[in-house]
Amino acid sequence: MGLEHTGARPVDGRIAPAVPLGVTPSRRERILDAALELFVERGYAGTTMDDIGAAVDLKGPSLYKHVRSKQELLAELMSRSILTVHAAHDAAVATTDDIELQLRRAVEAHVRFHARNRLDAFLGSRELGNLAPEHRDGIIRLRKDYERSFRRLVDAGVAAGRFSVRSPKLTTFALLDMGTGVAVWFRDDGEASVDEIAYHYGDLAMRLVGAGR
Amino acid sequence: MGLEHTGARPVDGRIAPAVPLGVTPSRRERILDAALELFVERGYAGTTMDDIGAAVDLKGPSLYKHVRSKQELLAELMSRSILTVHAAHDAAVATTDDIELQLRRAVEAHVRFHARNRLDAFLGSRELGNLAPEHRDGIIRLRKDYERSFRRLVDAGVAAGRFSVRSPKLTTFALLDMGTGVAVWFRDDGEASVDEIAYHYGDLAMRLVGAGR
DNA sequence: GTCAAAGGCTAACGATCACTAGCCATCATG
DNA sequence: CATGATGGCTAGTGATCGTTAGCCTTTGAC
Structure with missing residues (x-):
């Protein structure tokens, strides 16, 4: 009993320990x-x-x-959550130079995160108000960064003439929110797998931005 | 002082008073x-x-x-909110027989509600868990009804050959969630008006379901 | 003008909680 | 075997909060 130590879990992007080192x-x-x-x-x-x-x-x-x-628990959960999506986003975008594919991959990563980490995502959207002000501001800034990164992809696609979009701002919101919603209804034992949903939402995103003609 | 009586407010679909009659x-x-x-x-x-x-x-x-x-306050707020959207939805759909236009109007009503009543909408999604079980079940049923009503529109469009949709289920979720998201970011003093947003989201919905060829 | 209802107040009860104090067992290290 | 750190426990403490009790003022109906 007691022989696991670092307990290898695949979640990364964790925030600083904030506890005396040496604790298991x-x-x-x-x-x-x-x-x-x-x-x-x-x-x-x-x-x-x-x-x-x-x-x-x-x-x-x-x-x-x-x-x-208790507050530290909430703060750590929320920051680890945002850092995780952000990292997944950056990785997804870096896989290609094609703007259309970049947006598709970004949406897929977004959806994948909100399905796999639905609890984190849900908490992040619901408990912002219970976060002490000093933590809250940082979290909000990170969220805005993330949104901006999406917005840049949409703008780039428009600039390159690959997307046809009336309002990049509203379209970006729509794109993000439809993916965020997955966290609310997704179930591990549901009909659709994470991959199927991610792929399908990639398609929907292409439609929203009028890509591919 | 004290000469207003029924205080004409336009919000309807209120639930039973639950307080001795005669109270102002x-x-x-x-x-x-x-x-x-x-x-x-x-x-x-x-x-x-x-x-x-x-x-x-x-x-x-x-x-x-x-x-x-306190619990009664929450329950009443939540049920009045859902009844309001539902009524707006039914009214919107009843304005036309054209399935494409019906879905567009339904999305517009959905978005309009989530912009105008963003507090109600926000509360409804966040505080379901704090609702006493006996109230909660009824609310959940009403929400499911509402979703089903949207789903029927999508299915009908597909059946009529007017929409081209890979997964009606996922597309309906996407449609609903992108509109629900409006409640989170909408501001009265923001750049876009409620009408502009509603119209734009109507367009986006048409793209999502592949309407209008 | 009386009187009862409506609606405001203060005081207090009874729970519930986050968190602290202080104690004890385990165990690795010398 | 000593010992000191680690991590568990029980027993509070102090604060907060929903709700009730009970009292007083205003007001509208007769």
Whole structure:
């Protein structure tokens, strides 16, 4: 018992530990995951530290041996979420130079994230208001960066004469929001797989920007 | 002072009063509106009855002369919201027999609602979890009804050979979610007016379903 | 003018919570 | 075997909040 150490999980883009080094990270991970699930289910304010503790077989106060505060849990969950999408976006765009394909890949990555990490995405959109101001501003800036990156792709496609778009601004919003919505209805045991949905939304995006004639 | 009585407000589709008749409704209305704003800003759990009271120049306990509980406030706000969209949807669809135009009008109504009533819409999507189970089920059913109604339009267009759609289900979700997203970013003092946005989204919808060849 | 209802207030009750204090067990290290 | 760090626990503390009790003022109907 107790031989896992770094507990290799594929989620990356994590924010600074903010806890005395030397602590075994795997317990902290489990706490974060439990908190995520509960925050989504009952809301941040509606979740008690005892709830989170119970989910990892601890009493509430014991959590403070691993975490500074409830607020820190929320802040870390939200920043890890945005950094993850952003990284996926950059990687997707870097795979090609063709603007049409870049937008398609970006939309696919966007959708894939919102399906695979639906809890993170959901939390990110719902609990912004419960974030302490000093954390909130940074998160908002990151979100705006992400949107701007999408907007640039649309503008570039228009400039190159590859897209036909009446309002790049509104079209970008539509593009982003339809993908964001996936986080709300997606189910792992649903009819469509993540890949199918991502591909289909790529198609829809091409239609929205009037690509490919 | 005190000569308004029924306080003619254009919002309809209100749920049953649930308060002894003879009470002047205008005060109750103001409480509901204040609660809506605060629930959106701070979340349901993060808003106190004293907060709501202060917004209408009352102390917290005085609210109970007009309202049964905090929970009732939430439930009433949420049901009035859904009933309103649903009514707008039905009215929009009834204006024409042409399936293409019906879907366009439905999307326009959807977007218009989410822009004009962004607080209601936002609350509806965020605070479902804080609704007591007995209220929640009814609300969820109403939401599903609404989605189904959209889905039927898409299916009908496909069946009539007017739309070209790979997956009606996913396309309907995309259609709905892009409109729902408007509630998140719309500002009254923004660049685009409600009408401009609604019209533009109507166009985007036509592209999504491959209408008009 | 009386009187009852309507609607405001203050005070307080009873829960609930985030978080702290302080104690004890385990265990790796010398 | 000593020991000190790690991480668990129970028992509070202090704050907050929904809601109720009970009182007082205003006001409209007769």
